[in-house]
Amino acid sequence: MIRLRKPVAAGILICLLQGCSKEDAITDEDRDACFDRYMAEFKGQYPDGTLEKTAALKCYSN
Secondary structure (H helix, E strand, C coil), rough: CCCCCHHHHHHHHHHHHHHCCCCHHCCHHHHHHHHHHHCCCCCCCEEEHHHHHHHHHHHHHC
8 A cells, every 4th residue: 555645645636626616617618619719720731621520529528
């Protein structure tokens, strides 16, 4: 069995608790905004179909 010192164990506990907070959750509005920004940034550089697929993978896959 691995024994951790109290500061290390406390640090791990804090990281785990912070990682599960609702504030960090990505909302549908965040994903939609990501998609719109990506489309606007790269429009004209790639074919529309490719651009839409790439934006969807980048913004909706998480």
